[in-house]
Amino acid sequence: MKKVLAMLLIATLVLTMFAGCEKKEEEKTEDMTVGFIYVGPIGDGGWTYAHNEGRLYLEEQLGVKTLYKESVPETQEVETEIRNLIDQGAKVIFATSFGYMDFVEKVSKDFPEVTFFHCSGYKTTDNMANYFGRIYEARYLSGIVAGLKTESNKIGYVAAFPIPEVIRGIDAFTLGAQSVNPDVEVEVVWTYTWYDPASEKEAAVALLDGGADVIAQHQDTAGPQQAAEEKGAFSIGYNTDMKDMAPKAYMTAPIWNWGPYYVEQVQKVMNGEFESHAYWGGMNENTVQLAALTDLAPEGAQAAIDAAKASILDGSFHVFQGPLYNQAGELVVAEGETLTDGEMLELNWFVQGVVGNIE
Amino acid sequence: MTSFLISVVIAGTPLLFATLGEIITEKSGHLNLGVEGMMLVGAVAGFGFGIITGNPIVAILGAMVAGALTALIYGFLTITLRANQVVSGLALTIFGTGFSSYIGTNFIGKKMPDNIIEFYKPIEIPLLSKIPFIGQIFFNQDIFVYLGYLTVIALGIYLYKTNIGMNLRAIGENPSAADGAGIRVSWYKYVHILIGGALCGLGGAYLSVVEVPAWQDNITAGRGWIAIALVIFSKWNPYKAIFAAYFFGGLSIAGFRLQHLSIPQSLLDALPYLFTIVVLVISSMKKSQENAPPKGLSVPYFREER
Numbered sequence: 001m002k003k004v005l006a007m008l009l010i011a012t013l014v015l016t017m018f019a020g021c022e023k024k025e026e027e028k029t030e031d032m033t034v035g036f037i038y039v040g041p042i043g044d045g046g047w048t049y050a051h052n053e054g055r056l057y058l059e060e061q062l063g064v065k066t067l068y069k070e071s072v073p074e075t076q077e078v079e080t081e082i083r084n085l086i087d088q089g090a091k092v093i094f095a096t097s098f099g100y101m102d103f104v105e106k107v108s109k110d111f112p113e114v115t116f117f118h119c120s121g122y123k124t125t126d127n128m129a130n131y132f133g134r135i136y137e138a139r140y141l142s143g144i145v146a147g148l149k150t151e152s153n154k155i156g157y158v159a160a161f162p163i164p165e166v167i168r169g170i171d172a173f174t175l176g177a178q179s180v181n182p183d184v185e186v187e188v189v190w191t192y193t194w195y196d197p198a199s200e201k202e203a204a205v206a207l208l209d210g211g212a213d214v215i216a217q218h219q220d221t222a223g224p225q226q227a228a229e230e231k232g233a234f235s236i237g238y239n240t241d242m243k244d245m246a247p248k249a250y251m252t253a254p255i256w257n258w259g260p261y262y263v264e265q266v267q268k269v270m271n272g273e274f275e276s277h278a279y280w281g282g283m284n285e286n287t288v289q290l291a292a293l294t295d296l297a298p299e300g301a302q303a304a305i306d307a308a309k310a311s312i313l314d315g316s317f318h319v320f321q322g323p324l325y326n327q328a329g330e331l332v333v334a335e336g337e338t339l340t341d342g343e344m345l346e347l348n349w350f351v352q353g354v355v356g357n358i359e
Numbered sequence: 360m361t362s363f364l365i366s367v368v369i370a371g372t373p374l375l376f377a378t379l380g381e382i383i384t385e386k387s388g389h390l391n392l393g394v395e396g397m398m399l400v401g402a403v404a405g406f407g408f409g410i411i412t413g414n415p416i417v418a419i420l421g422a423m424v425a426g427a428l429t430a431l432i433y434g435f436l437t438i439t440l441r442a443n444q445v446v447s448g449l450a451l452t453i454f455g456t457g458f459s460s461y462i463g464t465n466f467i468g469k470k471m472p473d474n475i476i477e478f479y480k481p482i483e484i485p486l487l488s489k490i491p492f493i494g495q496i497f498f499n500q501d502i503f504v505y506l507g508y509l510t511v512i513a514l515g516i517y518l519y520k521t522n523i524g525m526n527l528r529a530i531g532e533n534p535s536a537a538d539g540a541g542i543r544v545s546w547y548k549y550v551h552i553l554i555g556g557a558l559c560g561l562g563g564a565y566l567s568v569v570e571v572p573a574w575q576d577n578i579t580a581g582r583g584w585i586a587i588a589l590v591i592f593s594k595w596n597p598y599k600a601i602f603a604a605y606f607f608g609g610l611s612i613a614g615f616r617l618q619h620l621s622i623p624q625s626l627l628d629a630l631p632y633l634f635t636i637v638v639l640v641i642s643s644m645k646k647s648q649e650n651a652p653p654k655g656l657s658v659p660y661f662r663e664e665r
Contacts, residue, residue, distance in 0.1 A: 006440050009432065013454045041460065041576050043467035071460075189615045192624055196580040197571045199611070202370055206615035209362040221575050244470060245573060357621055 032092075032270055034058065034262075035085030036068040037078060039097035040195070046220040046239035050256035051096045051119075053240075057259030062266055065089075074099025082107045086114055092269050094262065095119065104128060115269045120165070122345075124276050131261060134282030136172035136344075137312055138254030140319045141290045141305050142236045143176025145252055146214045147184050148298040149234055150177075156207025157188045158200055158217045158224040162358045164347045166218045169254075171351045172319045173216060178353055180304055187212060188356030197223040208233055215249075225250055234296060241291045253291045260286050280341065284313055320344060325352040363616055364496045364609075368504055369570060371608025373398070373562040373579070375507045377586035378593065378600045379514055380558030384430075385590060386518065387551040388531040388655035392448030393433055394559050395583025396455020401426040401560025402567040403459040403466070406574040410469050415478040418568050419503075419561060426560015427553040429455060434552040438545055441659040456577065466574040479503060479569045503565050507601070510558070514597040527551060531653030534660040544660060562586070585631065592635045594642060594650045607631045 036055050040048040048070070055066050067088055069081050078100045082093055094117045095104045101121035108116045108128040116128040124130055146155050155177060159166050174186040187210065189203045200223030204215050208231045216236040217224040225246035228235035235246055237253030261281060268274045281287030290309075293302055311317035320339035326332050327350045333339060339347070348358060377394050384391045391397075401422040408414075408421030433451050436442040479501045487498040497508075518524040529537040530547050538544045566578050589607060593599035614627040642650040 006436070006442070009436065010450075013432075013450050041464070041467075043464050044576065045468050189618060190624060191615070192628070193580070195575075195577070197573065197575045197578055198370075198373075198566050198582075199580065201571060202366060202612045203615040205366055206363075206612065209366075210616075222573060223571060226571055226573065244468060247470075355619070357618060359621075359623060 032062070032064040032266070033089040034064055034066045034092045034094070034266055035082070035088075035090030036066065037072050037081055037085075037093070037095045037097075037100065038068060038070045039072060039074065039099070040220070041070050044195070044220055045222065045242070045245070047256075048096070050239050051094075051258055054256075054258030054262045055094075058262040058266060061259070061263045062270075064266060072100075076103065078103045079107055086111060091115065092266055093117065101130075115274055117265065122278070124278055126276055127274075129265075129274075129277045129279065131279040131281070133256060133258075133287040134280055135254050135256070135288045136168050136319055137283045138288045138290045139169045139172040140176035140179075140312075141308060142216065142252055142254050143173040143178075144180050144304050144308060145293065145297055145301045146173070146216060146234075146236055147177030147179070147181035148301050148304065149251065150181065150184060150212075150214045152211050152213045153181065153183045153185060154210070154212045155184060155186045155214045155216060156204060156210070156212030157186050157356075158203045158207065158215065158219055159188050159190055160194050160219055161192060162190060164345060167350065167358065168344055168347045169218050170354060170356075171347065174351055174353050175319060175324075176308070179308070184353065186216075186354050188350075188354060190356075190359075191219065194220045197221040197226075200224050201227045204228065205231070222246065237291070243291075243294060249296070250294060251297045252293050255289050255291045257286055257289050282312075283309065326350065327352060327354060361492070361495055363613075365500070366612055367605055367609035368496060368500060369608075370612045371605035372504050372507050373565045373570070373582055374586055374589060374608055375601055375604035376510070376562030376565065377559050377583055378589040378604050379510055379597055380426075380555040380562065381586055381590045382555075382593070382595055382597055382600060383514065383518075383527075383551050383558070384555030385595060385656055386527055386531045386653055387548045388534060388653055388658065388660070389433075389437055389548060389552055390444045390448065390657040391430070391433055391451070391552065391555065392445060392587065393429070393451025393455060393583075394586050395579055395581070396452035396458075397426045397429045397556050397559035398563030398566075398579045398583045398586075399455045399459035399577070400429045400563070402563030402578050403463045403574060404560065405564030406466055406471070406567040406572075407462065409471055409475050409568055410466065413472045413474060415475045415568075418475060419564055422560045422564030422568070423557035424560075426563070427557040429560070430552050430556020431549075433556075434549050437659065438548050438552070441661065444657045444659070452583070460576050463574050463576060469574070471568065471572040475568065476572060479572075501569055503561075503569050506561075511597050511601045518597065528653070531655055534655050535662075538660075538662060544662075548660075559583070559586075588632065588635050591652075592638050594638075595652060606634075 038048040042052045072078050072081050092115045096119045098120045104116050104118045105123050108125045118130045120132045121130045177184045191203050200219045204224035204227035214234045215224050215228040217238050222242050222245035225235045225242050228249035229246035235249040243250050318338045322333035322337045323335045324333040404425030405418045405422030409418035436447040437444050481499050481501050484498040488494045526542045534544050589603045593603040610631050614624050
């Protein structure tokens, strides 16, 4: 009897492990099948959620069948999962995290008839493209909102890791805030995690205690939003609209909109027109956006954003155009010059007005 | 400084509950490495009961029951079936992580009702909060924090001043002697493993109900493992546990306020573990009985081999 019970218990324990990562299929009539690999749960309300919205948009627009797999770690396991998706008929694979890069590259060589797309990396093969978005453009706009809102002229920025992607966002945000409020300072705290709601919140509390009255974030949870809500401050979210998480603090957020790119590329693959590429889409391509402003956004913010957005869209303005000064006050980008894409991808210095260290 | 110390107490509270839970579990001679899993189940249950019933008390009771039920699995495996405690505990963590994630998909993006958030707002205790400096730090906090103080005192009295507590410690040290003295060993073990699970569940619920307050997958982010280290750090003593938990809580957030001093974050992250090793070395040099782990820890008890 005990043995039977023990076996049952063990079986339950093991089976529940898989419960969370259950695979779901949605029946569609088309012969095209597209597979997605996600690094987190769809319910993260952030990065993976945004990619999943893109998948749903793709289904709706093209009527193709999609498969997905959540919470796939950035290890050998991604190879197995990609092979599984291909076994189930996937002709196109979207792998949506940086750490998948080398594994996707390897599998892409084994399956020349399948087309691969890898998000946020830098490697391509004949049948593997990489893609990412110029979120810094939207961050610049969100900086305008924060710059107009702050009264203490101190904005707190909770940031995950000191890597170019995050530094680029902080710089763009700061430049946006300074464009409407030259006295503003952006104070950065590193959490060294993408995902830890409590720690992220504590980091924001530290910034608020230090005198900041607006909080921005480059994190995947809404922890910093909660801190602002509790302390009666205001906040800028990230990844998706975070209005519901902090209705008394949230003003807007730079957000991802992958749908249009997914539709365009899958259409190309279906027509046999796919060419390998490295894509870095911005507001012009509608890959990144600024979420709708809430009532808490300061007066005049909408007009200022619209003006800045128009000048970015028509190319008359670039976020990283000179003159740009670093923290020490030295001129780094001269007037009339603009950072190239390559320079932006390797960006490792803070602009003047950022308080914080890059270690 | 005051605002930092207020945050320290908050950051230390989930660690405190989990540490107390593991202390009482280990005092019964069982090493339960499933703390992280029990915390997560407690966290998801606390949040779920909170948004479904809208009642702050039901939320924490639900978290405690859920934590205890999770511990019951471990208890059955290790007491009745005498399975390996380390493996069972690790399995419990895997189970708790997956189970909470599965249940939690229903709660993502949902907001805690305002009345619950209101209920767990800081409450000033008259007189005590007027004590200069420490008053605002320790006596202007939420109910959970006060519950933490009370649990420490209650557990201290229970373990060191009552007969039942002495019986429990006897079981942890030498279960066959305790059995010979007429103590119902298995019964004691079950009860205390369940209490331990309930306290771990409470620690998890503090994160999802009060501190964050939202459900997000894997909300504990490794705090359960730190709690296991804290048990050793506090030498199985509930009074020392409160200092240990606040100390570690403080170290975990000190980095956010010291970054301008150019102290490498990696060093700050390593400090808690360095301190644990130092404490272990010092206490092993003293060779005092008081500081040693329960002798029967992680040894299955077979009555027939008495």
